[in-house]
Amino acid sequence: MTESNLPNHLTNPKIRILYCPACGWMLRSTWIAQEILSTFTGDLSAVSLEPAVQEPGLFEVWLGDSLIWCRKKDGGFPQAKELKKRIRDLLCPDRDLGHLDQKH
Numbered sequence: 001m002t003e004s005n006l007p008n009h010l011t012n013p014k015i016r017i018l019y020c021p022a023c024g025w026m027l028r029s030t031w032i033a034q035e036i037l038s039t040f041t042g043d044l045s046a047v048s049l050e051p052a053v054q055e056p057g058l059f060e061v062w063l064g065d066s067l068i069w070c071r072k073k074d075g076g077f078p079q080a081k082e083l084k085k086r087i088r089d090l091l092c093p094d095r096d097l098g099h100l101d102q103k104h
Contacts, residue, residue, distance in 0.1 A: 013091055014046040016062040021051040025059055028077060032061070035080040036087065043091055063090055 015036055019025040026049070033047045052058040059071035061083060068086045069078045078086075088095050 012045045013043065013064060014048065015044060015068075015087070016048050016050055016060075018050045018052045018055075018058055018060045018062070020056055020058050021053060022056060023059075026051070029059075032078070032080070032083065035084070039084050039097070040087060040091065063087055066090055 015033075017029045017033055019029040029049050033049060036047055037044070052060075057072070059069075059077065060067060061069040061078070068090070069083055071077060084097060088097055
């Protein structure tokens with residue numbers, strides 16, 4: 001999908017990772033950011049880490065205005081494989097993720 005065909009909120013795609021610093025989730029957030037950047041380097045303009053000081057227990061991953069993962073709704077933290085698939089499905093659905101797409 002070319003940039004001109006993307007929905008408005010994805011023309012300059014950014015990932016936001018909101019996390020609760022009081023819960024000690026900064027390292028998990030940085031690992032997830034690294035996983036996302038290693039897969040979608042040329043597809044994203046930024047990946048930001050945002051401490052959600054006012055929202056205890058929060059862990060969310062957003063692509064533009066689309067919620068990709070919510071720890072409370074999705075029942076825990078994402079595996080990198082599942083998170084990458086969700087991002088791919090919104091950002092570039094025709095893209096092959098190689099071994100991540102293979103069923104075992």
